[in-house]
Amino acid sequence: MSGFGEVLRRGAVAGEALADRRRSGIAAEVEALRGVSAHVEVDEVVLEGRGLLDRWLRDASLRNIGRVRP
Secondary structure (H helix, E strand, O other): OOHHHHHHHHHHHHHHHHHHHHHHHHHHHHHOOOOOEEEEEOOEEEEEOOOHHHHHHHOHHHHOOOOOOO
């Protein structure tokens, strides 16, 4: 494999690992909220909970899950 190809491969692996850690972190943030659960499915974080939409509209802590702060 060429040097450039190896750099691209390592970059892709590092990016995938970072994305996995980010998804796990988001799921952990959600799990800390009462009445809401989360799990990772492939490359998505799935939120579950009774009245989740209503709660999302009322609760800023839920709306801000996963937001990246500058």
